[in-house]
Amino acid sequence: MRTNRVEAFSDGVFAIAITLLVLEIRVPEDMTSLGPGLLALWPSYLAYGISFLLIGLVWANHHVMLDKIHRVDRMLLFLNTLLLANVAALPFTTAVLARAVSSGHGQRTAVAVYGGWLVVGGIFFNAVWLWALRRPELLEPGVDRSWTAAVARRFLLGPALYAVGTVLAFFAWRPAIALFAALIVLYWLPISEWRSRGRPGGRAASVRPPGAAGDDPPA
Amino acid sequence: MRTNRVEAFSDGVFAIAITLLVLEIRVPEDMTSLGPGLLALWPSYLAYGISFLLIGLVWANHHVMLDKIHRVDRMLLFLNTLLLANVAALPFTTAVLARAVSSGHGQRTAVAVYGGWLVVGGIFFNAVWLWALRRPELLEPGVDRSWTAAVARRFLLGPALYAVGTVLAFFAWRPAIALFAALIVLYWLPISEWRSRGRPGGRAASVRPPGAAGDDPPA
Amino acid sequence: MRTNRVEAFSDGVFAIAITLLVLEIRVPEDMTSLGPGLLALWPSYLAYGISFLLIGLVWANHHVMLDKIHRVDRMLLFLNTLLLANVAALPFTTAVLARAVSSGHGQRTAVAVYGGWLVVGGIFFNAVWLWALRRPELLEPGVDRSWTAAVARRFLLGPALYAVGTVLAFFAWRPAIALFAALIVLYWLPISEWRSRGRPGGRAASVRPPGAAGDDPPA
Amino acid sequence: MRTNRVEAFSDGVFAIAITLLVLEIRVPEDMTSLGPGLLALWPSYLAYGISFLLIGLVWANHHVMLDKIHRVDRMLLFLNTLLLANVAALPFTTAVLARAVSSGHGQRTAVAVYGGWLVVGGIFFNAVWLWALRRPELLEPGVDRSWTAAVARRFLLGPALYAVGTVLAFFAWRPAIALFAALIVLYWLPISEWRSRGRPGGRAASVRPPGAAGDDPPA
Numbered sequence: 067m068r069t070n071r072v073e074a075f076s077d078g079v080f081a082i083a084i085t086l087l088v089l090e091i092r093v094p095e096d097m098t099s100l101g102p103g104l105l106a107l108w109p110s111y112l113a114y115g116i117s118f119l120l121i122g123l124v125w126a127n128h129h130v131m132l133d134k135i136h137r138v139d140r141m142l143l144f145l146n147t148l149l150l151a152n153v154a155a156l157p158f159t160t161a162v163l164a165r166a167v168s169s170g171h172g173q174r175t176a177v178a179v180y181g182g183w184l185v186v187g188g189i190f191f192n193a194v195w196l197w198a199l200r201r202p203e204l205l206e207p208g209v210d211r212s213w214t215a216a217v218a219r220r221f222l223l224g225p226a227l228y229a230v231g232t233v234l235a236f237f238a239w240r241p242a243i244a245l246f247a248a249l250i251v252l253y254w255l256p257i258s259e260w261r262s263r264g265r266p267g268g269r270a271a272s273v274r275p276p277g278a279a280g281d282d283p284p285a
Numbered sequence: 286m287r288t289n290r291v292e293a294f295s296d297g298v299f300a301i302a303i304t305l306l307v308l309e310i311r312v313p314e315d316m317t318s319l320g321p322g323l324l325a326l327w328p329s330y331l332a333y334g335i336s337f338l339l340i341g342l343v344w345a346n347h348h349v350m351l352d353k354i355h356r357v358d359r360m361l362l363f364l365n366t367l368l369l370a371n372v373a374a375l376p377f378t379t380a381v382l383a384r385a386v387s388s389g390h391g392q393r394t395a396v397a398v399y400g401g402w403l404v405v406g407g408i409f410f411n412a413v414w415l416w417a418l419r420r421p422e423l424l425e426p427g428v429d430r431s432w433t434a435a436v437a438r439r440f441l442l443g444p445a446l447y448a449v450g451t452v453l454a455f456f457a458w459r460p461a462i463a464l465f466a467a468l469i470v471l472y473w474l475p476i477s478e479w480r481s482r483g484r485p486g487g488r489a490a491s492v493r494p495p496g497a498a499g500d501d502p503p504a
Numbered sequence: 505m506r507t508n509r510v511e512a513f514s515d516g517v518f519a520i521a522i523t524l525l526v527l528e529i530r531v532p533e534d535m536t537s538l539g540p541g542l543l544a545l546w547p548s549y550l551a552y553g554i555s556f557l558l559i560g561l562v563w564a565n566h567h568v569m570l571d572k573i574h575r576v577d578r579m580l581l582f583l584n585t586l587l588l589a590n591v592a593a594l595p596f597t598t599a600v601l602a603r604a605v606s607s608g609h610g611q612r613t614a615v616a617v618y619g620g621w622l623v624v625g626g627i628f629f630n631a632v633w634l635w636a637l638r639r640p641e642l643l644e645p646g647v648d649r650s651w652t653a654a655v656a657r658r659f660l661l662g663p664a665l666y667a668v669g670t671v672l673a674f675f676a677w678r679p680a681i682a683l684f685a686a687l688i689v690l691y692w693l694p695i696s697e698w699r700s701r702g703r704p705g706g707r708a709a710s711v712r713p714p715g716a717a718g719d720d721p722p723a
Numbered sequence: 724m725r726t727n728r729v730e731a732f733s734d735g736v737f738a739i740a741i742t743l744l745v746l747e748i749r750v751p752e753d754m755t756s757l758g759p760g761l762l763a764l765w766p767s768y769l770a771y772g773i774s775f776l777l778i779g780l781v782w783a784n785h786h787v788m789l790d791k792i793h794r795v796d797r798m799l800l801f802l803n804t805l806l807l808a809n810v811a812a813l814p815f816t817t818a819v820l821a822r823a824v825s826s827g828h829g830q831r832t833a834v835a836v837y838g839g840w841l842v843v844g845g846i847f848f849n850a851v852w853l854w855a856l857r858r859p860e861l862l863e864p865g866v867d868r869s870w871t872a873a874v875a876r877r878f879l880l881g882p883a884l885y886a887v888g889t890v891l892a893f894f895a896w897r898p899a900i901a902l903f904a905a906l907i908v909l910y911w912l913p914i915s916e917w918r919s920r921g922r923p924g925g926r927a928a929s930v931r932p933p934g935a936a937g938d939d940p941p942a
Contacts, residue, residue, distance in 0.1 A: 071348055074293070074731070078300030081735030082520075085743065085811045086304065090312075093747075093818045100829030104819070104836065115808065122804035126797075129728055140345075144473045147341035151334065154304045161312045162323070172319030179323065254801045290567055293512070297519030301739075305523065309531075359564075363692045366560035370553065373523045380531045381542070391538030398542065509786055512731070516738030524742065528750075582911045585779035589772065592742045599750045600761070610757030617761065 067138045072146060073129070079150045080125040083157060087114050087121075090161035109167035116243075117160040119250045120184075124153060124191070127221070131191075134214065135198050136206045145194045152187035159183045163243075177239040181232030181246065188225025195221055224253075286357045291365060292348070298369045299344040302376060306333050306340075309380035328386035335462075336379040338469045339403075343372060343410070346440070350410075353433065354417050355425045364413045371406035378402045382462075396458040400451030400465065407444025414440055443472075505576045510584060511567070517588045518563040521595060525552050525559075528599035547605035554681075555598040557688045558622075562591060562629070565659070569629075572652065573636050574644045583632045590625035597621045601681075615677040619670030619684065626663025633659055662691075724795045729803060730786070736807045737782040740814060744771050744778075747818035766824035773900075774817040776907045777841075781810060781848070784878070788848075791871065792855050793863045802851045809844035816840045820900075834896040838889030838903065845882025852878055881910075 091110045094103030128149075135142075159180045166176030198204045199214055227249055235242035310329040313322030347368075354361075378399045385395030417423045418433055446468055454461035529548045532541030566587075573580070597618045604614030636642045637652055665687055673680035748767040751760030785806075792799070816837045823833030855861045856871055884906055892899035 067345065067348060071292075071296075073728075075296050075300055075344060077728075077732050078297060078735060079304050081732055082301055082304040082739055083307075084807070085736050085739040086308070088740075088812050088815050089308070089743070089746070091812070091815050093815070093822050097823050097826040097828035100819070100823060100832040104832070114812070118808040118811070119804060122800075122807070125732060126724065126800055129724060140473070143341075143345055147338060147473075150303070150341070151337040154337070155307050155310070155333070158307050158310050158312070162319070165312050166316050166319060169316040171316035175319040175323070254797070254804075286564065286567060290511075290515075294515050294519055294563060297516060298523050301520055301523040302526075305527070308527070359692070362560075362564055366557060366692075369522070369560070370556040373556070374526050374529070374552070377526050377529050377531070381538070384531050385535050385538060388535040390535035394538040394542070505783065505786060509730075509734075513734055513738055513782060516735060517742050520739055520742040521745075524746070527746070578911070581779075581783055585776060585911075588741070588779070589775040592775070593745050593748070593771070596745050596748050596750070600757070603750050604754050604757060607754040609754035613757040613761070 067143065069132055069135050069138055072138050072143065073132050076128060076132075076146065076150060077125070079154055080121060080128070083154045084118055084121040084125075086157045087117050087160055090114070090157060090164060106168070110164040112243075113160045113164040113167075116247050116250060117156055119254065120246075121153060121156060123250060123253055124187070127191070130217070131195055131198075131221075134206050134209050135204055137204050139201070139204060142194060142197050142204065145190060145197055149187065149190035149194060152183065152190055155183065156187075173239040174236055177235035177242045178232050181228050181235055181242060184228040184246070185225045185232060188221075188228055192218070192221050192225065224249075286362065288351055288354050288357055291357050291362065292351050295347060295351075295365065295369060296344070298373055299340060299347070302373045303337055303340040303344075305376045306336050306379055309333070309376060309383060325387070329383040331462075331466075332379045332383040332386075335466050335469060336375055338473065339465075340372060340375060342469060342472055343406070346410070349436070350414055350417075350440075353425050353428050354423055356423050358420070358423060361413060361416050361423065364409060364416055368406065368409040368413060371402065371409055374402065375406075386462075392458040393455055396454035396461045397451050400447050400454055400461060403447040403465070404444045404451060407440075407447055411437070411440050411444065443468075505581065507570055507573050507576050510576050510581065511570050514566060514570075514584065514588060515563070517592055518559060518566070521592045522556055522559040522563075524595045525555050525598055528552070528595060528602060544606070548602040550681075550685075551598045551602040551605075554685050554688060555594055557692065558684075559591060559594060561688060561691055562625070565629070568655075569633055569636075569659075572644050572647050573642055575642050577639070577642060580632060580635050580642065583628060583635055587625065587628035587632060590621065590628055593621065594625075605681075611677040612674055615673035615680045616670050619666050619673055619680060622666040622684070623663045623670060626659075626666055630656070630659050630663065662687075724800065726789055726792050726795055729795050729800065730789050733785060733789075733803065733807060734782070736811055737778060737785070740811045741775055741778040741782075743814045744774050744817055747771075747814060747821060763825070767821040769900075769904075770817045770821040770824075773904050773907060774813055776911065777903075778810060778813060780907060780910055781844070784848070787874070788852055788855075788878075791863050791866050792861055794861050796858070796861060799851060799854050799861065802847060802854055806844065806847035806851060809840065809847055812840065813844075824900075830896040831893055834892035834899045835889050838885050838892055838899065841885040841903070842882045842889060845878075845885055849875070849878050849882065881906075 091107060091114060094100060094107070096103055138146075163176045163180045166172040195218055199218060205214075228246070231242045231245040231249070234245060310326060310333060313319060313326070315322055357365075382395045382399045385391040414437055418437060424433075447465070450461045450464040450468070453464060529545060529552060532538060532545070534541055576584075601614045601618045604610040633656055637656060643652075666684070669680045669683040669687070672683060748764060748771060751757060751764070753760055795803075820833045820837045823829040852875055856875060862871075885903070888899045888902040888906070891902060
């Protein structure tokens with residue numbers, strides 16, 4: 067199957083999952099004290115913000131990955147479907163997280179489930195990439211193998227760090243949430259420095275394949 | 286109408302239906318025992334997993350089919366719309382299945398409805414393909430007719446096997462669910478072997494049209 | 505704005521609205537008598553089927569229309585947005601219809617609202633087309649004006665017939681529903697005859713622009 | 724990353740958010756007085772209409788913007804994701820607005836929240852544009868800088884006017900809603916005049932870049 071069809075379908079699932087997140091923010095029942103009622107929903111807003119940025123990030127990285135994949139075989143399609151099944155379920159783990167924080171009960175469980183699900187998603191993500199890396203016929207011709215290896219190392223870092231947060235959740239759920247939020251923002255932001263040209267020999271520059279100036283390095 | 290517009294619209298429906306599946310997994314009401322509450326949702330997770338892989342599979346096969354269809358006439362569009370109406374209703378039959386297994390009542394009915402709906406979908410799927418096969422002006426020029434006939438036989442196998450599961454459901458719903466799950470995984474996985482080149486005369490090789498090395502054989 | 509962007513956005517709204525229809529079919533509460541419970545949902549199934557085929561039809565006709573539109577100005581974009589707002593609200597009128605028939609109360613109102621909303625949508629649809637027809641700079645060069653006029657007459661027929669059904673609903677809601685269903689199926693099916701080549705001088709042939717053998721005539 | 728991928732993903736989020744608006748219009752519970760029950764939902768219809776036209780407008784302007792952006796760096800992607808997170812949450816603020824007006828309580832808060840959220844969205848929108856304007860390597864080659872500056876001034880007007888409405892809401896919520904509705908319709912409609920050719924020296928003409936006759940000026 068052509069990669070662009072998989073890309074379009076995956077884009078659709080990402081876009082829908084990210085937009086369905088809002089359905090978990092319920093309008094307060096009591097309109098006579100709407101202001102306080104809306105403020106009390108802060109756990110939902112926080113969970114919405116984190117998950118939205120997270121899915122946006124996975125979407126961006128998914129494109130970086132598929133840009134280097136020339137063809138898709140059946141196993142890669144299957145692994146990608148598992149990844150999408152993971153992403154599409156994020157509105158559920160997000161809702162569990164928001165409800166638990168809001169109710170004051172079950173926060174450890176909810177944060178651990180949220181983090182554990184990210185670990186599973188990270189594993190699927192890496193499975194797609196590692197499956198493709200081992201099959202040169204699936205990759206774009208002329209892909210720099212030192213770049214793909216560097217990217218693979220970076221991709222593996224994700225689930226490892228999420229696993230730390232998941233374990234942390236059993237002891238202290240607030241720092242665990244803070245860790246997830248920090249990871250996502252960190253993944254988004256420092257990358258922008260990579261764009262700065264003329265920084266010779268930087269960390270980002272070593273990851274970027276030669277001659278691929280127009281591509282975004284992955285987070 | 287150009288096939289690519291039908292493909293894009295169908296992709297959208299597939300992507301939305303597959304992502305809406307998650308809305309049927311309800312967050313537990315009682316947060317004071319969240320762990321057990323989440324575990325008790327296993328029927329929802331199972332139904333989510335099966336239906337997600339199923340829709341992903343139908344999506345993939347739909348592309349294999351449309352890749353060979355050059356033009357779309359009004360009747361083919363109508364049959365494709367019936368197929369989409371079937372796929373788009375899967376979140377409902379999935380929810381019925383999960384609720385019945387979870388409640389301990391109505392499992393036979395729910396599994397039979399789930400399976401029967403798959404049979405109907407399989408019939409629509411085959412109707413699209415058979416309609417196109419009989420009208421050479423709709424097919425891509427130069428399509429290998431022995432390949433299309435082999436594919437048609439494979440496509441017909443789907444509803445037949447789902448019908449077996451549907452009948453089985455009235456006697457033993459657990460094996461019927463297991464059969465549906467096994468069918469879907471089987472359809473996904475062994476295909477990856479087809480990719481192995483150099484296997485001369487294999488079953489897959491005989492299905493693949495000559496000169497179409499870049500195409501995925503259907504499941 | 506380029507027409508293909510409007511087409512892609514409209515396709516998205518059509519695909520989502522058509523798939524959201526299923527959310528209005530609620531899983532029965534009582535699992536101990538699931539079979540009768542599912543059968544009792546027949547008004548929902550009927551409404552789902554009618555609205556699904558209807559949106560699929562509007563989608564198909566929308567493509568026939570946009571295929572002839574070369575450029576989109578702001579007013580056309582505005583009218584198209586009104587049309588999309590109408591289509592996107594169909595899950596609501598569909599749910600009202602299903603609930604009324606199911607409850608045995610308010611059927612006349614529900615059918616009239618359903619039909620009236622179709623009339624409004626038909627007016628928006630025609631407004632898009634008539635706006636474009638009067639501005640040759642928006643049309644594809646070389647469009648056959650007798651064809652566009654014939655299409656415009658056919659497009660106008662839709663809201664007129666829906667209006668008949670809407671008025672009928674106040675006297676007899678069952679025939680009104682039957683009329684809506686019949687109209688939709690009629691619009692879908694007979695068109696397939698148009699494909700038959702060699703039928704000289706048929707009604708369809710006179711509508712088809714010369715040299716546009718690859719295009720679908722509108723319903 | 725290529726701009727067209729960002730455009731497609733953003734289109735998806737816009738299309739889904741705009742279509743999810745309908746989910747907040749709840750079918751009346753009491754079918755024995757369906758007519759009055761449907762009429763009583765007018766706040767939902769009003770909120771639906773305003774938000775639908777609003778998202779459609781943001782979508783159209785988003786295209787005008789991205790048409791001039793040649794490449795997307797990580798920071799622009801991040802800002803765009805924030806904008807999408809804002810748009811995707813509009814079904815929530817829309818539902819709050821409808822519920823407050825319908826219940827007769829909390830209208831000031833609801834309208835202020837609705838308006839304030841538009842201000843935030845406008846700021847994100849402008850952040851995307853201003854980020855791109857300062858980085859010529861991200862812009863399409865040959866973009867007229869006086870045009871981009873004029874567009875930037877127009878884009879900044881949006882959040883400023885929404886801020887006026889937000890402040891107004893605390894004193895008089897009805898005029899504030901009327902202001903939001905008027906702004907949206909004003910943004911949509913007068914633009915159509917810009918299309919009239921031969922109007923030399925008009926306000927629109929001064930905004931339009933020379934040689935870009937086929938482009939839509941932004942609202």
